[in-house]
Amino acid sequence: MSGLDGLYQQIILDHSKARHGEGPLEHAQAEHHELNPTCGDELTMRIRLDPTHERIDEVAWQGNGCSISMASASVLVDLVRGTRVDDALALAEEFRMMLRSRGEGEPDEERLGDAIAFHGVSKYVMRVKCAMLSWVALEAAIAKSRSHDAL
Amino acid sequence: MTHTDADSVGSRTVADIRLDFPAFTQTSGGLAPAYLDSAATSQRPRAVLDAEREYLEHHLAPVHRGASAAVGLSTTLFEDARAEVARFVGAGDREVVWTENATDAINMVTLGIADANAGLGGADAARFALGPDDEIVLTEAEHHANLIPWQRLAAKTGARLRPIPVDEHGLWSIDDAAAAVSERTRIVAFAEVSNVTGYLAPVADMVELAHRHGALVLLDACQSVPHRPVDFGAMGVDFAAFSGHKMLGPNGIGVLYGRAELLDALPPARTGGSTITKVTMGTAEFLPAPHRFEAGTQPVSQVVALAEAVRYLDAIGMQEVARHEAAFAERVVEGVAAIPGVRIVGPQPGAPRAGLVSVGVDGVHAHDVGQFLDEAGVVVRVGHHCAQPLHRALGLTATTRASAHVYTTAEEADRFVEALAGVRRFFGVEQGVTA
Ligand SMILES: Cc1ncc(COP(=O)(O)O)c(C=O)c1O
Numbered sequence: 001m002s003g004l005d006g007l008y009q010q011i012i013l014d015h016s017k018a019r020h021g022e023g024p025l026e027h028a029q030a031e032h033h034e035l036n037p038t039c040g041d042e043l044t045m046r047i048r049l050d051p052t053h054e055r056i057d058e059v060a061w062q063g064n065g066c067s068i069s070m071a072s073a074s075v076l077v078d079l080v081r082g083t084r085v086d087d088a089l090a091l092a093e094e095f096r097m098m099l100r101s102r103g104e105g106e107p108d109e110e111r112l113g114d115a116i117a118f119h120g121v122s123k124y125v126m127r128v129k130c131a132m133l134s135w136v137a138l139e140a141a142i143a144k145s146r147s148h149d150a151l
Numbered sequence: 152m153t154h155t156d157a158d159s160v161g162s163r164t165v166a167d168i169r170l171d172f173p174a175f176t177q178t179s180g181g182l183a184p185a186y187l188d189s190a191a192t193s194q195r196p197r198a199v200l201d202a203e204r205e206y207l208e209h210h211l212a213p214v215h216r217g218a219s220a221a222v223g224l225s226t227t228l229f230e231d232a233r234a235e236v237a238r239f240v241g242a243g244d245r246e247v248v249w250t251e252n253a254t255d256a257i258n259m260v261t262l263g264i265a266d267a268n269a270g271l272g273g274a275d276a277a278r279f280a281l282g283p284d285d286e287i288v289l290t291e292a293e294h295h296a297n298l299i300p301w302q303r304l305a306a307k308t309g310a311r312l313r314p315i316p317v318d319e320h321g322l323w324s325i326d327d328a329a330a331a332v333s334e335r336t337r338i339v340a341f342a343e344v345s346n347v348t349g350y351l352a353p354v355a356d357m358v359e360l361a362h363r364h365g366a367l368v369l370l371d372a373c374q375s376v377p378h379r380p381v382d383f384g385a386m387g388v389d390f391a392a393f394s395g396h397k398m399l400g401p402n403g404i405g406v407l408y409g410r411a412e413l414l415d416a417l418p419p420a421r422t423g424g425s426t427i428t429k430v431t432m433g434t435a436e437f438l439p440a441p442h443r444f445e446a447g448t449q450p451v452s453q454v455v456a457l458a459e460a461v462r463y464l465d466a467i468g469m470q471e472v473a474r475h476e477a478a479f480a481e482r483v484v485e486g487v488a489a490i491p492g493v494r495i496v497g498p499q500p501g502a503p504r505a506g507l508v509s510v511g512v513d514g515v516h517a518h519d520v521g522q523f524l525d526e527a528g529v530v531v532r533v534g535h536h537c538a539q540p541l542h543r544a545l546g547l548t549a550t551t552r553a554s555a556h557v558y559t560t561a562e563e564a565d566r567f568v569e570a571l572a573g574v575r576r577f578f579g580v581e582q583g584v585t586a
Pocket residue numbers: 190191252253254255294296297342344345346371373374394537
């Protein structure tokens with residue numbers, strides 16, 4: 001797939017409208033607000049952990065931005081809801097590596113699931129930040145949940 | 152097809168003008184992308200590029216430092232360029248100060264006033280000092296370059312910012328300004344042409360209003376000097392700022408205009424070599440304007456090339472440039488108004504505007520719009536255009552802007568409209584709009 005269709009795969013267009021996990025979250029342990037100053041897009045990620053703090057019981061977000069950033073947040077929710085915190089962090093790192101690939105290589109579909117649709121974004125340097133917005137917010141929220149910043 | 156102002160600039164056709172610009176003649180086959188981002192930065196004609204190279208190859212030497220013939224020639228070129236640019240904007244030779252860009256020029260004023268507040272510059276500078284009872288009036292539509300420096304100045308001096316609010320189109324009027332200006336107003340700062348809405352500010356009325364209340368006027372002329380005739384002296388503004396890179400000139404050079412009497416009194420924000428008359432280990436006395444502000448080695452090749460840009464624009468005629476760009480804007484507005492779900496920001500169809508048009512597309516973020524247009528070979532600016540308060544007032548995070556200069560064709564205007572018409576279909580948000 002080339003050009004625009006490679007960037008805006010149907011999965012991305014669908015998620016940008018369906019927006020899984022969009023909304024407030026009660027009893028969140030941590031939240032983080034992330035801003036992309038070049039376009040003004042912003043997003044707040046909230047997480048609720050299980051009592052052992054090892055698993056993400058619930059994740060939700062609120063924000064506004066382009067279709068790439070909104071779809072990325074929606075896919076994120078599908079992927080990390082109910083996973084171990086460490087697995088979510090590893091996935092965030094894997095996602096980051098894919099977006100830094102400039103379109104090279106074959107991302108691991110097994111691990112990335114629907115997030116593999118964002119491989120095409122890696123060819124558009126100006127849009128990588130859009131796709132990363134929610135994942136960076138998730139990483140920061142997790143870091144906060146492990147520090148004094150927990151809610 | 153009828154020949155219109157959108158295809159010509161005065162006596163020259165746009166096709167002919169484009170031959171002067173290497174950026175438009177060096178394409179490797181295929182249709183060259185439509186460059187509709189001149190309000191951000193403009194392309195440069197060969198004459199400007201050549202002037203810079205010519206200076207660097209044949210005349211490069213320090214200015215105002217030393218006694219050699221080479222320094223003499225370099226200094227003459229540097230000061231002649233100042234005179235050329237001054238004449239272009241209706242200023243005296245001493246009223247044009249070289250800065251890095253317009254942002255830098257505005258900071259020169261705000262930092263100078265802060266210095267006056269700190270007691271620097273003595274009795275002459277005391278007239279600028281601000282206090283808690285003083286207000287700085289500026290519009291909600293300002294570029295961050297004409298907002299944040301004033302915020303900082305207010306924080307340093309205790310003065311307050313008093314906004315002139317904009318309406319749902321991002322517009323404001325002289326009546327809105329009159330409601331904000333009072334006896335407490337010391338400074339009124341606004342853009343002659345908004346970089347987002349293309350609104351043409353009522354400059355004469357604003358100057359009259361401000362002066363009647365004893366306030367100084369700073370005009371952000373970034374989007375006016377490159378595109379229309381400007382005469383700061385006749386306008387009566389006290390300070391003004393513009394950038395070379397938006398007027399077919401180089402990066403790294405801008406201008407602070409100020410009435411000579413004010414510039415001579417304003418403390419220099421940056422100090423050092425070349426700004427002084429007498430220096431002791433404890434004190435320094437400064438030259439009159441403009442040199443009191445030009446600290447350190449100056450960007451001479453850029454200055455020389457900026458004068459060439461001014462000559463190039465003059466040869467075409469600024470009245471003609473303005474007419475050409477108005478025709479571009481009219482064509483774009485007319486085309487966009489017919490697209491369902493696309494909203495025109497700023498003056499509505501039929502109302503006067505400068506040669507730029509910003510739009511919001513219902514249901515599609517500006518970044519996605521820009522990406523789609525880019526793929527269609529149309530280069531535009533997307534984002535908040537360094538005007539977040541304005542976008543907040545519009546209820547939009549970001550907009551998509553098409554802007555013109557002398558080299559912009561009617562066909563490029565049409566390509567923008569055509570591509571824009573396909574955006575909502577591509578992103579699947581057409582439903583709910585009655586076409
Ligand atoms: C209205 C206006 N003011 C100020 C600026 C700042 O110009 P510069 O970045 O060249 O200093 C710009 C350009 O971006 C502008 O359009």
